[in-house]
Amino acid sequence: MTPQDLQLEILERIKQYAQSNDFDCDGIDASFVTIERPKNREHGDWASSVSLKLAKPWGVNPRELAEILAQELLNVQGIESAEVAGPGFINIRLSAASAGALVKTIVEQGPGYGQGSLYKDVKLNLEFVSANPTGPIHMGGTRWAAVGDSLARVLEAVGGEVTREYYFNDHGAQIDRFSRSLIAAYLGEPAPEDGYGGEYIHDIASRVVAAYGNDLTVLPREEMQEVFRSIGVELMFGEIKASLHEFGVDFDVYFHEDSLHESRAVERAVERLRKLGHIFEQDGATWLRTTEFGDDKDRVIIKSDGQAAYIAGDLAYYLDKRERGFDRNIIMLGADHHGYVARMMAMCAAFGDQPGVNLEIMIGQMVNLVRDGQPMRMSKRAGTIVTLEDLVEAVGVDAGRYALVRSSSDSQLDIDLDLLGKKTNDNPVFYVQYAHARTCAVGRNAEASGVCREDGFAPELLKHEAESQLLGALQEFPRIVTQAAELREPHRVARYIEEVAGYYHRWYDKCRVIPQADEEVTDLHRTRLWLNDATGQVLRNGLGLLGVSAPERM
Template sequence: MTPQDLARELFERILVVAQRGSFETSNLVADEVVLERPKNRDHGDWASSISLKLAKPWGLNPRELATQLALELESVQGIASVEVAGPGFINIRLDAASAGALAKTIVDVASEYGNGDVYRGVKLNLEFVSANPTGPIHMGGTRWAAVGDSLARILQAAGGEVTREYYFNDHGAQIDRFSRSLIAAHLGEPAPEDGYGGAYIHDIAERVAAAYAQDLSVLPRDEMQEVFRSIGVELMFGEIKASLHEFGVDFDVYFHEDSLHESRAVERAVERLRQQGHIFEQDGATWLRTTDLGDDKDRVIIKSDGQAAYIAGDLAYYLDKRERGFDRNIIMLGADHHGYVARMMAMCAAFGDEPGVNLEIMIGQMVNLVRDGQPMRMSKRAGTIVTLEDLVEAVGVDAGRYALVRSSSDSQLDIDLDLLGKKTNDNPVFYVQYAHARTCAVARNAKASGVRREDGFAPELLDHEAESQLLGVLQEFPRIVAQAAELREPHRVARYIEEVAGYYHRWYDKCRVIPQADEEVTDLQRTRLWLNDATGHVIRNGLGLLGVSAPERM
């Protein structure tokens, strides 16, 4: 019996009790019946507090209502016992056969287990990384690469139609500083005071010169800067794309900021907001009245010199996304962008949309790589920053991604490179991957010993305490995925599969699948193989949502 089946049964019993007492049910919907895993497994497999919610409007004592519902549930096939606890909690214990049936369900649906429909029919635009094409991706952007791609996978598993989008900042002063830095490197001059340093600048400068295939030194400075700008930005962005691809992150759309200004999208956005009544002119500039919409001050869109302010691009870009049909637009920003949130939400409201729904902004905190107990401060290639390549070189893609995604993105993170290099249970990614590899080893050994799933399945035999605990945690996976999607918290999946790995290792130590010596194969061993393989599917699916591999041998 799945949690969904049990929740439906409880809802049906609520309707029976309501009819018997002539209680009002017009406002009652099945989705309100929520089941939770008791923290103490001695309290049962599932618990519900629905009696506490319904008792007051029905004029009943919560414990009295819970007792009536418990009596109704006791007759349901698959339920072993129902108890009322505290002020009116209902604790439900399933019989072994009902609980054990989950193992076959998981194996039958395989890679689909955990998927849901929370966002079925919803178009989501997920914008993340969006690092300026002026240098390698630093650790903040690397964190968003891991978290953003994992969130995209989770939202897709929850039924959403997700587009991964990279906002290519190829317009503005930072590009000018980048091209001047390349020129300086090419000419052997010191880097500009406000420019970029690091070995990568010299690498790109050499490649620009090779690609141009003519003597750049004869060009006027402004023409030389344009050459280094156009070719250099493209080369740098190519390196960024390649680094992300190696990290397992690819985007559906690469949106060029420059296109917003070339296509007059900014002017169209300003005109739309003028029609909405949010634009005013003052001191020769064009302003957006955001103070009426929760911002701390009004914002200049077009400066008095006719140049567009930075927010002008944001306005045009947001409108473009909405016109492309996205219901929800999620933007991931770095720790230094807290000040942008209020103005962006005001912008959303100015277009007539709902902040927090049509537009969401996630703020990620800083990441430090720690080696020998000390933070890494320098990159071999970038000089002043630690990059994505530094992380991958140190621990590999799997360990890097897992370490970045297993903690809440709104908390600062220190990644211990020494720990991630260890092949011990102290290393969380090794612990989980080893559990998966162990399920594969058990399956291989079972086949060699003549234990075949298809020869028998007797879920009522899965009555060992370790089996009950393992089944209980496997049952949670669909709820964890839905919760991670709704809360935008991929780390919940990582912490969950670590919990699954723990229960699996304990089960492995206590419940044998492989017959010993000349021992005859039994239905218990065959059924345990179903449970073993079901666990492998759940761990593999969870790792897949995080973009981490599930090795079959370690």
């Protein structure tokens, strides 16, 4: 019996009770029926507090309702016991056969196990990384690359139609500083005070010269800057794309900021807001009345000199996403953008949308790489920042991605490179990958010993405490995936598969799949092979959601 099956059984008993007592059941569905794993496994396999949720709207005693529901649940096949605790909690224990039957479901569903329908038919735009095309991706952007791609995978696992989008900042002062830095490198001059340094600048400058094919020194400075801007930005962005691809991150859409200004999208957004009554003119400038929607001050959109303010691009870009049909737009920003949240949410509301639904903003904290107990300060190539390439060179893609995803993105993170380089159980990615590799080794050895899953399946034999604990953990996977999607927290998947790996390693030490010496192969061996393979599938599915490989041998 899966958690979803149990929710439906409880829901059916609730509806029967409501019908008998003429209570309103509108809005009560399976998602309303909360079930969770008890902290103390002696209390059962599952616990539900649904009686407490129903007590107030129905005006009933929660414990009395819990006792009625518990008594009815005893008639459900596969439920061994249902007991009431405290003010109205129902503790439920499944029979061994019912609990064990899950492993066949997992194996048969394969990559589909854990998937749900939370965002079925919902179009989501997930914008992340969006680093300026003026240098390699720093560690903050690298964290968003890992977290963003994992979140996209999690959202897709619960039915979401996800578009991964990169906002290409190719408009503004930073591009001018970049092109001036390239010119300085080409001419052998010191980098501008507000410019960019590092080996990559000299590399890009040389490639611009090669691509242009003629003597650039004969050009006026303004024309030379335009050549370095147009070619240099494209070359730098090509390097960024290549680095992300090698990190396992690819985007569906690369949206150019410049296009918003060239297509008059800004003017259209302003006109839309003007019709909605939220635009006013003051001191020769055009303003958006964001204070009506919770912002601390109104915002200038078009400055008195006729130039668009930065927020003008945000308005046009958000409207463009909505016109492309996205129901939910999630933007991942660095900690230095925290002050943008209120104005962005006000902008969303000004368009008549719902902040937190049509627009969500996630703020990520910084990452430090630590080696020999000391933070890494300098990049070999970038000169001033530690980059994505530095992380991959130090520990590889799998370890790098896993380390960035396994902690909540709203907390600052220190990554111990020495730990990630170790092939021991102290290294979390090794711990999980090794558990998966071990399930594959058990499968190969079982086949060599004549243990075949298809020859027998007796879930009632999975009675060992280690088996009960492992089964309990495997049951949780669909709920964890849904929760990770709903809360935008893919780190929950990482922590979960570490827990599964722990239960598996302990089970492996206590329960044999392969018969010893001349021992006969029995249904217990075959059923344990089902459990072994189901565990491997869950670990594989979980690692896949994080964009991390599941090796079969280590």
